[in-house]
Amino acid sequence: MSEALINKYFRPGRLPHIWCPGCGNGIITGAIVKAIDKQGLAKDDVAIISGIGCSSRASGYLDFNTANTLHGRALPIASGLKMGNPKLHVIVVTGDGDASAIGGNHLIHAARRNIDLTVVMYNNSIYGMTGGQYSPMTPHGAKATTAPYGNVERAFDIPELVKASGATFVGRGTTFHTLQLIDLIAQGIAHKGFSFIEVVSACPISFGRQNKMGGPAKMLEWQRDHGVMKAAWDKMTAEQRAGKFPIGVLYEDNNTQEYTEAYDELIKRAQGGK
């Protein structure tokens, strides 16, 4: 990332970050910053609200209106903030456990409301901050400190979950395909409504080691070899798809009214207007 971008968007004195060498969090946080830059948003108009976890620490490094809230609870706080000041571009930074386990109920309901938030879910397939317990995104059979015999549970297909819940922009990227990731986040920010971007990332320490993934570079290669562009994915057979996942814009609906706009109309009705 360029010195100029770092100076512009990262808070002086807050770096270095707490993340381990080889962690994907820096790539994703960099992509968020580049997406904001690409959209030309004023820093004062952007809020970054995060939950708790390694990934959620990103909010503290970034020079916007920020909050590092409670585990799983970034979305309700972000929703209230957006209602309190709809002019703010509210971006939610969350981990896979934060978003899909403890915060899972908030996730489906924020999606259902189609409130204009951009959620970036850092998916490292594990609870990083607490040292490698399985999350609802840990693949079936993978090892975790709380799954020493392999994970008996099955992972969410989180884009499908969020789409079914009512989200109007759903995408998936990886920390390998960084240019696409920046673009996806930028599109999510530009989208008026609830947008959700899953970012397949790597935690070499707490996931990679337990699962013999071969270190940070190998984990990036794994993303390269398993992430398939949506257009190609659509043409693949079920057999070809096995073990792989689509990346890119997975779903977009620009015809559903956004929540804060709908609420403003409600206010007009309540006050006797049409």
Added chain:
Amino acid sequence: MSRILLLQGNQAVVEGAIAAGVKFFGGYPITPSTEIAEQLADRLPKVGGKFMQMEDEIAGLGAVIGASMAGCKVMDATSGPGFSLKQEMLGMACSAEIPLVLVNVQRVGPSTGQPTSPSQGDVMQTRWGTHGDHWLIVLSPASVPETFDITLRAYELSEKYRCPVIILMDEIVGHMREKIVLPDDYSKIPQAQRKGPSKKPEDWKAYATDASLVPEFAPYGTGYRWHITGLVHDETGFPKGTPAATIAAQDRLRDKLMKHLDDIVTVENYKMEDAEFAVVAYGGASRSVYEAVDMARKEGLKVGFFRPITIWPFADKQVKALAGKVKGILVHELNDGQYVLEVERAVAGKVPVHFYGKYDNESATPEQVLAAIKKAMA
């Protein structure tokens, strides 16, 4: 001009909130507090405010915190099980110093308990419900008119001291209907407002304070790009966990309230001038105490009633003075003995402290309170 109305306590909360300038409610329905949500859903849009029924009580208080970050005056209302769910959020609001007003209309607990019966079993939970040392303000009204006043006061205190204020009601005050006289025009009611930044963004520190010990608040989106965290933080607002930083942070959160007790703590003294014996009670339990004291007086017993209106911080000074004045104290609560422990602590053995607890889903009658007074005085 004013209007004479017959309102429930829960409706008086709504009137007080609207009069105070509330602009956002986030919550989840639960008996016996639901009327507050229902009526704010109707009233808020009319004053340009917003109402959100969230997916659960945690999200309700979360949304309220978010709207407060944008600078709105906010409210949440709940009861029993919902109040339990809110505790983690409440702690974050204490730590990050987010002004908010949370109403807890108590019902019988634990667990689902008795949704429509009176109890005061949450009084200790309002003080110690969330984990860790923390400080907040709890006010408890004893009548419908007082509920309106206390709601205004809750906004004054939460905006001034930047802390959550809990209005601790009970099923009695929440559902009881009483005459109340309200102004026609709320626009003349002074609007509490948190202190804004006195410096330019580049010179401003989010949690730096003056002698008041209360930091200035810059609503999100107004050019002050600051950071909120529930982690222990220093005056910059960023995490700092050294022993010195931790003590400094905790001491300030305590002292910003404890050094202003004369402003925060209010009590009512009823027939206390010549009293030789005092009943201590608060909230809905007070209703029978006034009458019991009147009955005792008719029998020639010099009994008075000391009623904490500010429940937390505790009226330490006032209770100590009370212990120096009367020969005995009876604490009456609708629980098995919670606030009495705090009264005993403050009285410190100076005079006997008796307890009359009622926890059978019904409030005490004046006759029952009178009998307890006589037994304690004997």
